[in-house]
Every structure is written in C-alpha cells, then in structure tokens.
C-alpha cells in the first residue's frame with residue numbers, strides 16, 4: 001500500500017473523519033474516432049459545479065449508511081439511476097490533503113472502479129443528462145476521457161492538463177495504468193506533454 005493509504009477497516013475506524021466515495025465507471029468499446037482512431041475504452045468523469053473535473057460520488061455518512069450504499073445514493077442523485085456498488089469494487093482509501101489549515105475534521109476519500117458494458121455506460125450518460133436531480137446544478141455534465149494521443153499531442157495529454165478536484169487526476173492515472181487501459185509508454189508520453197502544456 002502506498003503512503004497515505006488506509007485499509008477500508010482502518011478508514012472506518014476513524015469516527016471523527018468525514019468520508020467521501022467516488023467511482024470510475026468504464027467500459028470497453030470498438031468505436032473509432034473519425035473511423036480510424038480506436039477509442040478502446042470509455043471512462044466517465046464529470047464537470048463539477050466548481051469547474052473542476054472529478055468522478056461521480058460524494059459525501060457518505062457511515063453512521064447512517066454503508067460506504068457502498070452511500071455511494072449508490074450519490075450516483076442516483078448525480079447520474080439519475082441506481083447503480084449497485086459492492087465492496088469488491090473498492091480500490092483504495094486515503095486521507096485527502098487538508099483543503100484549508102483551519103478545516104476541523106479530516107476527509108477520507110474512498111475510490112471504487114466498476115466495469116460496465118458500453119450500452120450501460122450510454123444509459124448512464126442519457127440519465128445523467130435528463131433525469132438526474134443534480135444535472136445542471138452540482139453536475140454540469142458527464143465527460144469521456146480521450147485515451148489516445150493524436151499527432152501534435154492532442155487527446156490524453158490535453159485532457160490531463162485540465163484542473164481536477166482533490167486527487168481525482170492521480171486516481172485516473174493510476175487506474176488507467178493498473179487496468180491497462182493505456183500502455184505505460186503512451187501514458188508516460190501524455191503525462192510529460194501535459195506537464196509542459198500546463199506550465
């Protein structure tokens with residue numbers, strides 16, 4: 001386990017901590033951009049009310065709900081449909097960097113990954129843009145992550161140059177690597193280029 005990380009049990013033992021759960025929903029696809037660039041995978045993120053990119057999910061109260069049922073509740077609000085999340089979907093838990101020096105209780109962020117079918121992802125996108133209670137309010141829209149790199153550097157590198165909430169960017173990068181959604185070489189290239197364009 002990397003430094004700063006907690007087991008699920010250790011995290012729940014912290015009674016004074018606040019908890020937030022977020023999930024990366026993704027699917028495989030055969031679709032091709034311009035009929036020639038394989039998309040390979042669909043990863044869903046969202047444009048938040050604060051202009052930052054993040055994953056769907058939110059604050060959970062472990063004294064009233066399990067982490068997973070709380071995450072499902074957040075997904076109903078933000079995506080407009082009930083998605084069952086199980087303990088097996090849990091990836092890691094870690095302390096969020098303190099948002100301000102005066103903030104009283106520490107926040108623990110729990111991260112989940114759930115693989116779906118392409119058609120299920122499309123259903124999530126439709127619901128998020130129509131029936132979701134938070135649409136246009138807390139959530140400005142769902143976005144797919146471009147995983148390819150175009151000649152000239154567009155694609156993943158440009159996406160990674162945007163601003164992300166908390167450690168959502170590293171959750172994305174580590175998941176792409178761990179699940180082999182992008183080759184280490186391509187990811188390294190995109191990360192290097194995104195740092196250059198970021199400055």
Ligand code: GTP
Nearest residue numbers: 020022054055057058059096109165166167168171
């Ligand atoms: P409210 O309903 O307004 O309370 O929002 P919410 O419950 O949907 O909470 P939100 O999704 O904003 O998450 C709560 C906190 O978790 C945020 O203030 C961030 O500090 C952090 N956070 C939000 N999204 C992510 C994410 O994708 N990854 C990580 N690591 N942290 C996140």
Ligand code: MN
Nearest residue numbers: 032033034035
């Ligand atoms: Mn066109």
Ligand code: MN
Nearest residue numbers: 057058074078
């Ligand atoms: Mn929410």
Ligand code: MN
Nearest residue numbers: 056057058059
């Ligand atoms: Mn949220």
Ligand code: MN
Nearest residue numbers: 058059060074
């Ligand atoms: Mn909430």
Ligand code: MN
Nearest residue numbers: 058077134138
């Ligand atoms: Mn809310």
